[in-house]
């Protein structure tokens with residue numbers, strides 16, 4: 001039997017519908033809508049496509065959306081002044097700076113400059129620190145990790161006590177996710193594997209849940225997967241181009257880190273790429289932006 005596909009579009013649509021309704025209610029009562037600024041420096045095709053999706057989704061929810069497109073050679077100072085501007089703009093509740101930034105920019109300095117109350121990516125050390133400490137007063141949850149947990153739960157998979165392997169230790173996925181999964185409320189047993197890990201097979205073979213966020217196709221071998229395990233693929237690899245039937249324009253062909261066809265024959269559950277974790281990351285960003293406004297209005 002083939003694995004059940006966990007459909008990220010379906011799960012995220014339900015979350016977005018709730019956000020849309022709450023946005024309407026808040027606008028009626030308070031005459032305010034969530035405001036999101038998306039800041040993009042340069043024109044890396046993957047970043048352009050992610051940011052466009054975020055803009056489209058924010059607009060579809062009735063948010064105020066401000067788009068800032070900066071040149072690849074934007075100075076650090078100019079980027080900092082854009083952040084300062086939106087830190088002080090009361091109609092903006094979320095500031096998103098698409099990563100990676102051009103090489104000459106100090107990413108850390110930029111992230112530290114975001115007002116933590118508007119840090120809807122949950123990248124600022126104050127916010128990510130609260131995730132590490134498992135604080136109940138965390139305002140935001142990192143989008144991709146939060147989306148992954150929602151997806152696993154939506155598929156009805158038990159996290160409590162589950163042997164869980166995360167492949168990849170990035171600041172955006174692996175590091176926050178381990179902290180979120182080991183919280184008492186989730187209670188997973190988590191192993192992080194990375195390029196320095198010696199015996200990946202040993203850990204993967206025991207795992208009930210494997211989350212692959214390595215940015216490298218093929219890191220997880222099909223023969224390492226326990227029958228019925230849940231496989232979450234966070235990888236997005238651009239492997240070519242095709243012509244869109246809708247627009248006639250070239251679009252990227254995307255593949256995950258996992259061999260979907262082969263792994264589906266062994267796993268119990270699997271997320272596709274595209275259409276798995278990606279839409280959930282965007283839904284969580286929208287949720288954080290709505291929550292940011294709700295905090296400001298004293299509703300949370």
Ligand code: GUN
Nearest residue numbers: 096097098099100121143
């Ligand atoms: N680049 C890759 N993933 C992300 C993300 O979740 N947020 C931002 N801002 N940049 C990214």
